[in-house]
Amino acid sequence: MIGADGPATQRCSRAGCGTEAVFAVHWRNPRIHGEDRVKTWLACDEHVGFLSDYLASRDFPVTVTPVGEAVERV
Numbered sequence: 836m837i838g839a840d841g842p843a844t845q846r847c848s849r850a851g852c853g854t855e856a857v858f859a860v861h862w863r864n865p866r867i868h869g870e871d872r873v874k875t876w877l878a879c880d881e882h883v884g885f886l887s888d889y890l891a892s893r894d895f896p897v898t899v900t901p902v903g904e905a906v907e908r909v
């Protein structure tokens with residue numbers, strides 16, 4: 836469904852950051868998520884490294900794309 840107000844601005848997922856997101860960080864926790872499950876965080880230019888490093892340090896598979904791009908698997 837398309838909203839009358841147009842797309843809302845997408846904001847960075849980092850706590851306390853309200854900056855417009857330009858990246859999407861797709862990830863999965865292999866311990867609780869199946870292979871076809873993908874979680875997505877949004878990230879601004881400043882926090883994309885923080886968020887992807889945080890996930891990678893937990894041995895989660897991570898894929899970073901421009902915001903709005905979907906991935907089927909990570």
Ligand SMILES: [Zn+2]
Nearest residue numbers: 847852879882
């Ligand atoms: Zn941010």
